[in-house]
Amino acid sequence: MADYSFGYGGIGSGLDISSIVSQLVAADRAPQDARLNKLEAAAKFKLSGLGSITSAFDGLKTALDALQKADALGARSVRTVGSGTGSGAGADAQAVTATVGKGTPVGRYEIEVLSLASAHKLVGGGVAVGTTFGAGQLRLGIGADFVDIEVKAGATLADIRSAINAAAASHGVQAALLTSDEGQHLSIAGSKTGAANAISITVAEGDGELHSLISGLEERAPAADAEVLIDGLRTTADGNSIADAVPGLTLKLQKSGTATIEVNADPAGSRAAVEGFVKAYNAALKAIKDVTGYNAETRTPSALTGDAQVRGAAAQLRDAMGGMLAELAGQGFDGRTLGLQTRGFPNADGSLVLDAAKFDAAMADNAAGIAAAFTGENGLAARLKTVVGGYVGSDGAFTARKGSLDDQVKDVAKRREALEARMDAVARRYQAQFVALDSLMAQMSTTSNYLGQQLSMLSAQAKAK
Template identity: 30%
Template structure:
């Protein structure tokens, strides 16, 4: 007899439904428990992740407040004259606050030398035999070898392309007209009085390209009075100050002033150097926002029905955050807690800028350094927050420990689910094997019964009951 490939085909019984009902009775309750457990673990993991993320964002702000250098910065406010910007200013953290009027009388300039010799074209030969030019400005110098038969254009290229060039630029000016001339113009970037270009040679043949003739004759390069190297000159509150460049370092102690344009007439820029109160106030605003976000995230995920409802460790963490707000700090210029510097606590446990005692701005104005000590001193508010946040958020902290455990549980759940699926496959296979034998047996019995009935029907006098 051919094998039966579908349960019940041979017997006519609904064996498929019987097998499926048996498997489902074993499978569905376990699958439901798997899904319920997976959802619970996933939601808890998600809730922990959200709380951890909000605390990490808060920790970033706390770390900034724990650095005293963030309370030592200076701000520079410049009011430029109507004619345009004449200065820029940078200050370091030790600059003394103050107000200054700054006038730019002169910008620094490098020197410029021009040939007097009547070269008529860039292709004119400057030396039949060649030689060496030595170009200097201030303490800087370099040499250029002039080849025999070199042209004015070749001299220009040799100087401009020299690897030792310290900042000398050479151009050729062609006058044109009935009596055209080509003049070599050499400009130095070395600024400051006394740093004029000097160009000497080792042969009189190159005197036309020198500021000092080789043999004591007349040089071919001259520097006009308007083209000599000059210092930059500024006035700070009427006091004249010179610099070999346009940068004035410590003209006002701990400030760097850069002259960018000569003042017109009596115009001056007004400079105010102050503590960076706006920067610190912004940072304190970020502290308040990040703290409130962390508290709000914790409250959301611990409310009734939420993933972390009743979680003792999260409740403890929130309690620590609240208690850290009341950290008492000594030697902070009269400020003892953050509530003394214009920060208040609302009924729902969040922070706000408050003026009940004084505003944040008032605190920074009255004692900028004290606010810094309140947060960034060894036992300051920010240091206190930083310490306990690190305990929870570091690589081996409580959040990592719990997340690892939850991920392990999810992995184990996945393994259990695979094992269960395998058992269900084996169960179904076993049932099919058993019912297949029954199916064959019933089919055989039915076939035998039909055969006997047919044989009896062929006997004389046999009547089948209907």
Template identity: 30%
Template structure:
């Protein structure tokens, strides 16, 4: 049988086209597998959305599961004289604060010298800095130092107690010193050299003594070396801004608690909305959510409903006791007046409701435990994701096997078509030969 190098050459038939059609028909067997893979991928993405919404709800529950939230205090300041912050040791109360003077830094300048960058010392020596109520400090001055070098030596010394700059008074250059700390005790008073002094302190004209802050809190006189006053009011730091009158009110931070409760409700409603989208169905278009009818999401909904409709021990035992109700559509709704009343008048009971006696006994703790179980390695959501991933892997293997089977089938068709092409070609050759012989015979008979 003759060898056919290209299908159809021998027979004149479009065998390659026919083979392509057969291949396309065979590859239709792959379409359902691809569609199932896409379905599983869509489910994994949907489970990811569910995980994110559950984690956000868990975070909101964690915030409510902290007893410190219900003990936090806010600081309200009236007037411009001060600002204030409170820590955990502060106690509720109201205070009148009168700032009489602010704490200031002492300053002192030297006599003038002609230049700032030429040497004014010969030998190395020590510069002694004297303060009103603090120990004196010594600064090493190198030989052949200029005014700029002396300035730099002072600023490089962490214990010098002053900052140094150079001021030009229009005629000469002066070394200007400013105490690094405010208050009378830290005030610079004078300085001296232990060798030949390149200049002296101008105490008559430039000395300005540092002062302590003076204030009055509810009639009690207080002095402070700094403008940041701690301890005048227990657990409160007063930052003095200017002379004048201010009021400070330390009270329970009801806003922080309300924001935490509102975030809890919002996070649950967002979770409920996410689950609604993932299980939706449009009767007109036939479009369905990726998790419509999914057992995992039904389990999540059931567990959520069970925890939120359950109770805890205490004065407040149900969400409805603090103004949070479960609506017919499954979302939560806040009665602002009832919640504000609970926050303003009974934060201890509110803390007991959400926190409980341990991390898991209050409402927030129960929610946190439930979400942890759902998202754990062996939990419902994680298990569903693992199942979808395994399905994709199995479908991938099935796709590969089907693809190999199709390749084998097409290869078999190609071989059979090649054989057919060869047979038809041979038959065409035989037919042509016989026609030639008949024509020759006819011609011979005609001559006879």
């Protein structure tokens, strides 16, 4: 509230004009302030309730998005179950390990690891410590790429190693010096496995000693692809991880041998998506109940008690869910079979309950049917999401309602500014009136004093006669 004191103490009247003006303005302001406070409080109270519901509906939409995905109920488990029937190496359950993603085809896969992928490695013959080489140039090939390496006159084997590393490290090649009874050995190794990453090195320019060094390099590990039979079908890869042979199945090759990989449906893993939906659905209903309830003991309403829009949202959500549960029952997935149903007496509030044991048993019996009922463009999740989407999102009814309430709060702020301007004008008017009154009273006081003096003088003159 503005300070309306203006340093004028009522010289003629003795009145505290600043205080009187402030009190008069406050009296004028009070009912208007009260009205604006009430409007603002009501709008913010509704905004808080609407925010709670919107947050819960957003959570439900997120859960429905996850449940709608084609592989939402396609959780899988994988294990190695002993030796396969492939030829070659004997049974070896540790030849391969596997991880599995959603939607991987269920079944048994006979795996035979024929060979692992390896990185190329070359090692040279022994060179006496301190041997130097003439100037020259080496060309190092890494698959289809090449780099040139300059060798300076008088370079030692350590210098050549360092030059190779400086030029080829970014291509995944590392040179090192090994020491044996025969002297120092130049080792050149690639970090990338696969035949496509083979290393080659030649002398582009140089003396006989440099030629002798490079020609003496021998292959100690080949640049080789992994080779594996999956149900008798040959697959090669440049690494020891194969992820594209069976959709969703990743094989980690450990060593040559055979194994059988078994992929099974994982009801508990699939149940997580449905449990997430049930939790979010119940949270949405609870949010509606919390913001529309009425405390009879304290006679206190909630933020949106009696609100028609919110009541309509609750009714639409329950009606849609009820209809979908009826459809599921018509497909053979009633509460006793699927384990999904509304809460019964004495706590029948429309919320959902899911019996985990019944759901897992139903998934084991008919996973494809349940997945079709819940997921996809025409499943339960998609249709219920349409209902929820009518309230949240850029075009949702709750979003529009929030915009309207925000506008009300902004309008109250503008009206406060206008009120402040009016009160300033009122204060200035009161100040002018009281200053005029004070001036008039000062004049009257002066006149009164003058008349008093004159009367005193007349009285004194009369007594003197």
